[in-house]
Amino acid sequence: MLLELKDVHVHYGKIEALKGVSLEVGEGEIVSLIGGNGAGKTTTLKTISGLRSCSAGSVFFEGADIGSMPGHRRVLAGIGQAPEGRGIFPGMSVHENLLMGAYARKDDHTKELAEAYELFPRLAERRTQAAGTMSGGEQQMLAIGRALLSKPKVLLLDEPSMGLAPMLVQQIFSIIEEINRRGTTILLVEQNAQQALRLAHRAYVLETGRIVRSAPASELLDDPQVRAAYLGGDVGGDPGAAAAASGPESVALSKPAKGGPAKGEPAKGEPAKGEAEPADDAEPDGADAPDGE
Numbered sequence: 001m002l003l004e005l006k007d008v009h010v011h012y013g014k015i016e017a018l019k020g021v022s023l024e025v026g027e028g029e030i031v032s033l034i035g036g037n038g039a040g041k042t043t044t045l046k047t048i049s050g051l052r053s054c055s056a057g058s059v060f061f062e063g064a065d066i067g068s069m070p071g072h073r074r075v076l077a078g079i080g081q082a083p084e085g086r087g088i089f090p091g092m093s094v095h096e097n098l099l100m101g102a103y104a105r106k107d108d109h110t111k112e113l114a115e116a117y118e119l120f121p122r123l124a125e126r127r128t129q130a131a132g133t134m135s136g137g138e139q140q141m142l143a144i145g146r147a148l149l150s151k152p153k154v155l156l157l158d159e160p161s162m163g164l165a166p167m168l169v170q171q172i173f174s175i176i177e178e179i180n181r182r183g184t185t186i187l188l189v190e191q192n193a194q195q196a197l198r199l200a201h202r203a204y205v206l207e208t209g210r211i212v213r214s215a216p217a218s219e220l221l222d223d224p225q226v227r228a229a230y231l232g233g234d235v236g237g238d239p240g241a242a243a244a245a246s247g248p249e250s251v252a253l254s255k256p257a258k259g260g261p262a263k264g265e266p267a268k269g270e271p272a273k274g275e276a277e278p279a280d281d282a283e284p285d286g287a288d289a290p291d292g293e
């Protein structure tokens, strides 16, 4: 296993946010971690990247216990993260933000920089723009692009769809799939379970700090309990219908990422009328809300 958590407990003071989480991510996989608000998804990612430490249990990366390894060393070891809320540096340019992703590296990052611009042409167009004036979707692209500059073996993505218009969510998820196709393992945290399960090979369901289900993603997509809890209710075995029941965002997400491992039928829902893609009309004057959340 590339990444393994064994019986991980994490506390915030007296609050036990993770109550014995065990999960595995194999090389080349896209693994999703889904769950409701406060389930512990972000805490799990922070524990892997070294921003939180375990009160009990272990985190293994490439077979080695990294529990006492500081965060910057984990980045160098190959753990990259695009955090919830993106965490871009608003006063720095797009280009400077990308370079920050390679900050801890001593080797040449020319290839990864070119790849980030290739995957996200919007970033190439806006390379001198102050990152804080980018739209929410563009900032998400920047956060992922910056993480790629660290040349990660595993990329931890925390809610990449948060606050984005449906069309843009689709675009971001397609790019995540492409990043995986090019060889990077992905651990994806999402509240947007529909989209996450369509993209992932395997998935875990986290509830109040505990893993309650683990299965191939396609199996969870078809699971009535999962559908009822996370996919807007089971309304007859049609993912599109389930998506329709969970609101306009999920409806638009019903289109599967191209060539993905998802096994669910393409949903039939259409994007809600009047939904616009904020990144397309983002102007460098900062008129757009930087985060759309």
Ligand SMILES: Nc1ncnc2c1ncn2[C@@H]1O[C@H](COP(=O)(O)OP(=O)(O)OP(=O)(O)O)[C@@H](O)[C@H]1O
Pocket (backbone or CB within 6 Å): 012, 015, 017, 035, 036, 037, 038, 039, 040, 041, 042, 043, 044, 191
């Ligand atoms: N800094 C903190 N101090 C105290 N409690 C925290 C802190 N961060 C998270 N928690 C608590 O830990 C639990 C797990 O939070 P976490 O952010 O990991 O959940 P999540 O699944 O990512 O939720 P969401 O989808 O709402 O972002 C929650 O009960 C939360 O209130």
